[in-house]
Amino acid sequence: MTxxxxxxxxxxxxxxxxxxxRLVGANPGYHAQxxxxxxxxxxxxxxxxxxxxxxxxxxxxxTAALAAAAPLAEIVAVxxxxxxxxxxxxxxxxxxxxxxxxxxxxLEAAGITGPFDAVFAAYLFRNVTDPDAxxxxxxxxxxxxxxxxxxxxxxxDGPAPRAVWRAVCDGIVRPLGALCGDSPxxxxxxxxxRTFDSxxxxxxxxxxxCFRGVRVLPVPGWQxxxxxxxxxxxxxxxxxxxx
Numbered sequence: 001m002t003x004x005x006x007x008x009x010x011x012x013x014x015x016x017x018x019x020x021x022r023l024v025g026a027n028p029g030y031h032a033q034x035x036x037x038x039x040x041x042x043x044x045x046x047x048x049x050x051x052x053x054x055x056x057x058x059x060x061x062x063t064a065a066l067a068a069a070a071p072l073a074e075i076v077a078v079x080x081x082x083x084x085x086x087x088x089x090x091x092x093x094x095x096x097x098x099x100x101x102x103x104x105x106x107l108e109a110a111g112i113t114g115p116f117d118a119v120f121a122a123y124l125f126r127n128v129t130d131p132d133a134x135x136x137x138x139x140x141x142x143x144x145x146x147x148x149x150x151x152x153x154x155x156x157d158g159p160a161p162r163a164v165w166r167a168v169c170d171g172i173v174r175p176l177g178a179l180c181g182d183s184p185x186x187x188x189x190x191x192x193x194r195t196f197d198s199x200x201x202x203x204x205x206x207x208x209x210c211f212r213g214v215r216v217l218p219v220p221g222w223q224x225x226x227x228x229x230x231x232x233x234x235x236x237x238x239x240x241x242x243x
Contacts, residue, residue, distance in 0.1 A: 003195070004188040005129055006103075012185040013058075014083030019180045021059050021087070026176075029221040034065035034122055037151035037229040040217060041118050047073030050117040053141065054078065055104055055134075056124030060088030062151070066120045067097060076112060078102050104134045107141070114141035122151040126196035135209040142234045148211060150230040153193040154202045161225035165193055168222070199228045206232050 004012055013020075024030050043050065047070025054063045057077035066075055074096045079085045080103040089099040102110030104124060119138050125131045138148055155161040169190035177186025197205060199216050206214045211232030219227045 003192055004184065009127060009188065010081045010103075012182070012188065013081035016177075016180065016182040016185050017059065017081065017083035017087050019182070020084065021061075023176055023180065024061065029219070029223070031061060031065070033219045033221070033223065033227065034062055034151060035068055036219060037122065037149055038062070038065040038069040038120055040229050040231050041069060041120065041147050041149045043070045043073070043118060043147075046071055050074070051115070052076070053112075053116045053119045053138075055119055055121040055138065056080075056127070057088055057099070058084045058123070060091050060093075062120060062122035063088060063093075063097060064091075065122075067094065072096070073117075074098075076100060076116075078104070078107065078110075078112060080104065104128055104137070105130070107137060112141075115143040116141050116146060117143055118147045118149070120149050120151070123153065125150060125152055125202070126154075126192045131197075131202075131205060132209060135206060135211070139209055139211065139234055144234060144236040147231065147233045148206075150202070150206075152196075152202065152228065152230065153226060154197055154199040154228050154230075155193065156199050156225035156228070158225075162194070164222070165190075165226050193226075199230075202228075203230055206230060210235065 050073040052073050052075045054066050054075055054077040057063045057079045063077045076098055078100045082101055085099055085101050100110055128134050174186050177183050203214050203216045212235050214232040217229040218224050
């Protein structure tokens with residue numbers, strides 16, 4: 001079993017797009033946890049005058065969470081999967097929300113330029129080939145003092161989170177994926193979580209890319225110790241970083 005990357009991963013998400021919302025909607029707390037992570041950006045209550053980036057928006061669940069946290073902000077939502085993006089764009093949105101097809105590694109080529117006041121990235125970083133490069137891109141798109149919130153599967157320390165994740169995948173996630181005809185994607189989901197950074201390792205990765213005040217915050221429910229919110233900000237004066 002190997003991870004899917006780049007075009008293969010986008011194609012798998014395209015294929016899964018018609019059933020994706022129903023499957024994630026069956027996950028207890030899925031949307032509430034996204035809203036919690038978006039609120040952890042600590043944006044002004046309405047977001048008026050702010051420009052926000054939703055990186056890896058999928059079918060728009062993270063976009064909705066960001067819009068709920070800052071309903072008057074301009075939101076640029078980006079995803080690499082045309083099928084997922086089509087589902088997202090078809091939903092009802094305010095005039096301030098726009099959708100762009102682009103890989104996280106190729107934002108500039110897609111015409112996405114800063115500055116942004118904040119970036120929200122849900123379930124993105126374990127799916128990119130070079131997380132450090134994407135963190136640098138995000139850092140460069142943010143205003144000085146701008147904030148990043150990452151909502152991601154990143155297992156906590158100890159054997160319990162890993163054991164729970166394996167049990168959920170073997171008993172629920174992979175069988176449902178197979179039932180929907182999307183076994184490759186859900187095999188990837190299972191493996192990508194097990195092979196991605198631990199929670200503390202990803203926090204360290206953010207710190208090495210010059211995000212300051214990095215915090216690792218838990219989510220409630222069965223995903224405690226499995227999903228975390230990572231928040232950090234760009235310093236007002238950024239030192240030179242080796243690339």
